[in-house]
Amino acid sequence: MKKVSLFILISVQIIYSQVEYDPTLIRGATACANCHPAAVAQWEGTAHFKVFSGSESEPAMHRRPETKKILKKLGMKSAKRGVCVDCHFTTQHLAGKKRPRAISGPSCESCHGASGNWIEIHGVYGNDASGGKATMETEIASHKVDRLKNADDNGMIRTSNVYEIAKNCYKCHTVPNEELVNVGGHNAGSEINFSEWLNNDIKHNFLYSNGTENRGAPRDFDIPKRQNKNKVIGLLVDLEYGLRGYAKASSDGAYSSAMQTRIETAIGNLKNYDSAGVHSTYISDAIAITQGIKISIGSVNSLNETADGVKKIAQNLSLN
Numbered sequence: 340m341k342k343v344s345l346f347i348l349i350s351v352q353i354i355y356s357q358v359e360y361d362p363t364l365i366r367g368a369t370a371c372a373n374c375h376p377a378a379v380a381q382w383e384g385t386a387h388f389k390v391f392s393g394s395e396s397e398p399a400m401h402r403r404p405e406t407k408k409i410l411k412k413l414g415m416k417s418a419k420r421g422v423c424v425d426c427h428f429t430t431q432h433l434a435g436k437k438r439p440r441a442i443s444g445p446s447c448e449s450c451h452g453a454s455g456n457w458i459e460i461h462g463v464y465g466n467d468a469s470g471g472k473a474t475m476e477t478e479i480a481s482h483k484v485d486r487l488k489n490a491d492d493n494g495m496i497r498t499s500n501v502y503e504i505a506k507n508c509y510k511c512h513t514v515p516n517e518e519l520v521n522v523g524g525h526n527a528g529s530e531i532n533f534s535e536w537l538n539n540d541i542k543h544n545f546l547y548s549n550g551t552e553n554r555g556a557p558r559d560f561d562i563p564k565r566q567n568k569n570k571v572i573g574l575l576v577d578l579e580y581g582l583r584g585y586a587k588a589s590s591d592g593a594y595s596s597a598m599q600t601r602i603e604t605a606i607g608n609l610k611n612y613d614s615a616g617v618h619s620t621y622i623s624d625a626i627a628i629t630q631g632i633k634i635s636i637g638s639v640n641s642l643n644e645t646a647d648g649v650k651k652i653a654q655n656l657s658l659n
């Protein structure tokens with residue numbers, strides 16, 4: 340009897356939620372809807388929305404039989420508390436409430452950052468040169484620089500930084516949690532392709548057309564250039580998170596072998612990527628630092644160092 344309760348205690352501790360954002364700063368998709376109605380409507384058509392609300396063909400995630408099986412294996416009671424919420428839900432902690440609460444599936448702030456400190460400032464153009472209310476076109480240049488910097492400093496993840504957005508996708512989609520996979524039987528991550536998946540149904544580039552057309556790139560970007568960048572950064576981040584994921588493995592199993600496959604596939608994808616010369620030095624630099632890499636349990640430092648190297652390359656490309 341004693342043994343059993345000890346086991347439960349340990350597993351509860353290991354699989355406790357580790358949400359990285361501050362739930363008191365989450366405003367939720369409804370707070371974006373007045374100004375970004377087309378983006379919200381697009382999101383409502385995605386798996387990210389339906390995971391919480393359910394759809395005609397599938398119940399919400401916390402009611403799915405597969406979910407119950409995983410919870411049982413992990414000795415957990417609810418998918419709305421603990422580790423599952425990190426990836427399946429957005430949690431908000433309202434002032435005066437005892438606990439954070441799951442309010443939706445992965446949403447705007449899962450990818451753009453918790454907005455409490457930037458929602459009020461990121462879209463405010465200030466006064467124009469004659470002292471009237473500025474618009475996007477008449478905003479004073481220095482005001483724009485300050486506004487965007489202010490938003491970034493307050494945790495906003497904007498479209499100018501592809502690496503930071505893409506990183507979020509891979510942090511969830513590589514499922515970097517050994518116990519969840521090996522004990523819980525959770526699938527060991529998606530074969531995610533950032534740029535392709537954006538094009539499928541995730542993108543919501545409506546600023547340029549004021550809501551009428553879902554453009555191939557955000558407002559300030561040339562479409563082919565942006566898409567090339569998205570493709571290469573996606574491949575690099577896949578490799579980075581494969582390496583980080585493997586570094587966390589403590590034993591051979593479904594988890595480590597999925598991470599190994601991810602690393603090998605990512606390296607292969609980089610080698611086979613036909614960049615027609617575009618961004619080719621970033622690609623060859625990344626391949627070079629993975630040369631001779633030892634993928635084995637316990638090579639934590641060298642795997643993480645390689646991941647850091649790949650990250651630097653991806654960040655440089657992102658900001659170039």
Ligand code: HEC
Binds near residue numbers: 370371374375451462
């Ligand atoms: C009061 C209106 C308003 C609200 C509310 C609002 N936005 Fe915005 N948002 C704007 C405007 C205006 C812009 C365009 C800013 C510009 O021209 O640089 C913008 C731009 C953006 C951008 C693109 C920024 C970039 O440089 O890449 C993102 C991402 C964004 N908003 C996300 C959100 C999210 C997420 C929410 C809800 C948490 C939200 N916004 C709520 C008005 C708003």
Ligand code: HEC
Binds near residue numbers: 403413510511514525
């Ligand atoms: C690190 C992120 C992460 C965590 C933590 C996580 N999941 Fe998932 N889960 C995912 C992703 C990503 C998918 C989608 C994979 C795919 O099919 O591409 C998924 C898919 C699933 C699926 C199959 C698809 C579906 O929704 O029916 C189930 C069931 C599931 N998760 C249950 C759970 C449960 C229960 C927990 C908590 C014990 C949990 N997950 C924790 C990321 C996570």
Ligand code: HEC
Binds near residue numbers: 450
């Ligand atoms: C907070 C974690 C999280 C983030 C960030 C995230 N996803 Fe997901 N995503 C999920 C989960 C969980 C599911 C599974 C939903 C379900 O059960 O149906 C999913 C499902 C999807 C699906 C549906 C297909 C499938 O395999 O289930 C696509 C496409 C997708 N995500 C793309 C993306 C892209 C592209 C990004 C980054 C721009 C991203 N996601 C960021 C957690 C996340």
Ligand code: HEC
Binds near residue numbers: 445446
């Ligand atoms: C799964 C991650 C993800 C989610 C969820 C998400 N975004 Fe985005 N968002 C992105 C990415 C990635 C881009 C840049 C797309 C590209 O490069 O083509 C972007 C771009 C934008 C832009 C700039 C569009 C333009 O035309 O310039 C705005 C505004 C925005 N998002 C607002 C929102 C709002 C509001 C929500 C919630 C309804 C939301 N996003 C949900 C990942 C996400």
